[in-house]
Amino acid sequence: MRVLTIGLGGAGSRVVDKLYDHDQRSGVHCTNAVVIDVDPNSLLQLPHLPNDARIFFPGVNITDHAAAADLIDIDEVMTRLQRMDTIEIDSILICCGLGGSVIDIAPFIIEKIRVSYVEPIFALAILPCLGEGKRVSAKAADDLEMLQELVDGVILFDNETWSRKLLACERPESAGGSGRRRQPLEAPDPRTHYNMLNERIARQVGLLLRAGEFNEGGVEVAEVVLDAGEVLNTLKDGGLVAVGYATERLPTGLTNLLRRRRSLKDLIQGSHERTARIISLAKRAVYEDISIPCDLTSADKALVLIAGPSAELSMKGFHAVRKWIDRSIAGLEMRSGDYPVRNTAYVGIIVVLSGLSNIPRVGEIQNIRADYMLECEEEASRAPGDLEGDDHASSFEVLSPEWAEYGDETMMEKDEMIDMPAGAGTRQKDETIDISPKPGKREEDGDLILPPRESGREIDLAGSASVTSSVPAPKNSTFDLKGIRVEKTAPRDDGMSGSASFKPVQRPKEGALSGERVTFGHGQRPRDDLFDEAGVRMHGGVPAPKDRLPDGAARPGPRPKEVEPGRGKLRVLDAAAREEEEPDDGITWIL
């Protein structure tokens, strides 16, 4: 699908930068990108976007993050958008971090975009970590509700879940793969940490955006598997959306080659392995490697896409997965396709669940908001006038000294990014600072020039002044301490535990979909013939369907057409080099 991606604020800009990078490397070129921010350092540090894709609105006092949205001139943004070549786009994707300040311009921008564009607008929204404090979570809950009303679908990514995953665990790369393990991640700096999260987002969402597109070596593309319309229809009117994405490295090496050639028995065995691999990948995509943990049975629509070398794409496994998802979701719309990719060492699967009504983390931030509002009211009744100060404190009290130190370092680094005239340390108050992110930048310099200050105060470009002073620390530094949960100062236990109502996501018992011959337990599923067609049966550990889960009689009306898997071929460039670059689960189809 051809998409115009718009990044708002630090998180949105960095995510769009990553999406753009993946798109360029894939050779598909289906992404137009533009990012908007009031923090010059955040824009300067984006490694991939061209300069004219960065829109900077300088503020009089950029540490006043509450006013970030006031600084942005929506008409100027629209003019820039209209200058872009967006004639062929299928949709618009607004990327943003919930709980930030630049997201406040979303309603104004979306309103204007609706006037000028007919394409559907989606949002890719990032939920903050719990450790960022109750105030951020509370604002995130507000922001999410605001977005839901404005756009056609909100794809969610949860920083909390993925931060834990990336930081804490060391788990096998894959059950049947080469056995490589992820390295445990120790004490990452915020930049690396966000970079890892953004890489994950770009893989999950980027591939979905490219699902119906092919690279320029189009002659090798035999057939479209899932076109943009299928992806759009899954996301559209979808409310909240989660994207699951799991990959597995295929066994390689001489032993594997010999084993394959040995006998017919091995061939049959190989076929079983391929089936089991697809099924176990689907399980992982839905229950583990999903952008935000959710209840599969509360989804309205689903889309399944498997990809990898065509010889490794077991149709039996694919059909089993399709049936499983189709029977599990509450709604009626199910789309699927396969996506043969040459020269890749990975098999992967994407599962999109949309129209989700049960997402524990969303419930959690809503509860935190209620809790936080109560606290604010109590605070206000105790000491009216002090609330604002406390408010600021609540966002920063969770920061440990190490991170605070890092924050200062980061800000110093950010200062270094700014190209200041000689003698910057003693610069005059009216000096104009020209920040040129990259040599060669010509056209858009106007956006990256801070205006002279009127008052005698110096502009604090990095927003670092208030961190070390008695003034509350600034919130809009590029890599501030957000996203990192520090147990020591996390919100009060009682506050959190009282309010967070986690409904555990239903999971099947291990082995439920572990292979070809799996059987149903008693009373768990509405129908016993679930996987009959594919010769696969399920154990009883699969999540029991909710009331709305369809059984034969409960599904009214005609079923929508289910997409039959097609066959397409995507040329993969330099797969070996990509393997070097992406030692974890980087499937080479992104090239």
Ligand SMILES: Nc1nc2c(ncn2[C@@H]2O[C@H](COP(=O)(O)OP(=O)(O)OP(=O)(O)O)[C@@H](O)[C@H]2O)c(=O)[nH]1
């Ligand atoms: N995944 C990811 N999340 C981020 C990143 N940067 C920030 N976030 C999250 O997004 C939320 C909003 O942060 P930003 O987008 O930087 O905020 P902003 O809109 O630029 O404005 P300020 O709040 O003034 O910084 C934060 O609370 C973090 O949880 C990033 O690079 N990747």
